[in-house]
Amino acid sequence: MSEPGLEIDAVSKRYGAVVALEKMTFDVRPGELFGFVGSNGAGKTTTMRIALGVLSADAGEVRYAGEPVNYETRRHIGYMPEERGLYPKMKVGEQLTYLARLHGMSASDAKASTERWTERLGVAARRDSEVQALSLGNQQRVQLAAALVHEPRILVLDEPFSGLDPVAVDVMSAVLREKAATGVPVVFSSHQLDLVERLCDRIGIVRSGRMEACGSVAELRSGGAVRLLVDAPEAADGWAAGLPGVTVLGREGAVTEVELGDGADDQAVLRAALATGPVREFSRKLPSLTDLFRSVVSEHQTQETAA
Ligand SMILES: Nc1ncnc2c1ncn2[C@@H]1O[C@H](COP(=O)(O)OP(=O)(O)OP(=O)(O)O)[C@@H](O)[C@H]1O
Numbered sequence: 564m565s566e567p568g569l570e571i572d573a574v575s576k577r578y579g580a581v582v583a584l585e586k587m588t589f590d591v592r593p594g595e596l597f598g599f600v601g602s603n604g605a606g607k608t609t610t611m612r613i614a615l616g617v618l619s620a621d622a623g624e625v626r627y628a629g630e631p632v633n634y635e636t637r638r639h640i641g642y643m644p645e646e647r648g649l650y651p652k653m654k655v656g657e658q659l660t661y662l663a664r665l666h667g668m669s670a671s672d673a674k675a676s677t678e679r680w681t682e683r684l685g686v687a688a689r690r691d692s693e694v695q696a697l698s699l700g701n702q703q704r705v706q707l708a709a710a711l712v713h714e715p716r717i718l719v720l721d722e723p724f725s726g727l728d729p730v731a732v733d734v735m736s737a738v739l740r741e742k743a744a745t746g747v748p749v750v751f752s753s754h755q756l757d758l759v760e761r762l763c764d765r766i767g768i769v770r771s772g773r774m775e776a777c778g779s780v781a782e783l784r785s786g787g788a789v790r791l792l793v794d795a796p797e798a799a800d801g802w803a804a805g806l807p808g809v810t811v812l813g814r815e816g817a818v819t820e821v822e823l824g825d826g827a828d829d830q831a832v833l834r835a836a837l838a839t840g841p842v843r844e845f846s847r848k849l850p851s852l853t854d855l856f857r858s859v860v861s862e863h864q865t866q867e868t869a870a
Pocket residue numbers: 578581582583601602603604605606607608609610870
């Protein structure tokens with residue numbers, strides 16, 4: 564079994580009558596990039612705030628390396644809050660150095676780290692500018708620098724990719740990958756599912772304060788029904804109707820999409836297609852993370868967006 568990283572264990576939280584989290588449980592292993600996705604109001608920000616300790620849980624526990632997270636551990640978390648948290652009138656460089664010092668770095672290390680991260684994140688030329696003078700995207704780059712400047716052992720980032728241009732998305736993705744490669748557990752929330760699918764080792768899909776599905780994209784896919792694409796140009800409409808356990812989802816030109824239910828035989832589909840004439844393509848259609856997400860959350864979508 565791998566070493567424990569950051570563990571969120573049966574964490575529950577209410578705001579008055581609103582149940583924000585109901586036994587939220589998952590773990591982010593050392594060196595792992597974990598994508599935290601869910602509808603608006605599903606409970607991602609609440610979970611992250613509890614992990615950082617800016618909000619207390621009603622029940623459950625957050626652990627790091629097998630021990631409950633305490634004040635000392637929290638000094639080693641790099642956090643990017645959803646509401647962002649920079650001082651607008653303070654200069655970028657001074658602010659980052661100050662934050663690094665707050666986390667216990669020496670003055671010279673804090674200065675060197677500020678220089679390193681502002682360069683890496685493309686805001687070195689703005690070190691002497693007030694934060695409020697920067698564009699929103701550049702403020703976000705500085706916000707990420709603020710989460711990284713003290714060389715944290717854990718990274719918890721609330722929607723770090725929102726509002727970034729494609730170049731900044733690439734830089735941010737590379738930085739998160741590198742941090743994970745050094746053994747840091749990295750968790751971030753995002754609504755950009757294509758990015759999450761590309762970047763993350765594992766993904767957690769949250770619905771109504773609960774972890775509904777968790778695993779690698781391949782693991783999440785393995786739970787769903789198999790879909791096939793069959794390109795049979797001479798087949799008449801209805802060629803696959805009546806095959807046991809097979810549902811025809813649609814046809815575009817010569818390509819028919821079918822879903823296999825329990826007990827359905829893909830080879831029977833292939834034989835039926837070949838009986839119509841040539842088959843140019845016969846392949847499995849893998850659902851995207853967006854498809855998987857929709858199937859997990861759609862059931863209660865209305866309830867959550869009303870929150
Ligand atoms: N301070 C608060 N007071 C009352 N209710 C709150 C408070 N903060 C959050 N909530 C409620 O808790 C639930 C979870 O909210 P949370 O912000 O954690 O969701 P989220 O997944 O981060 O959403 P989003 O994707 O929109 O950022 C929602 O129903 C929200 O309305």
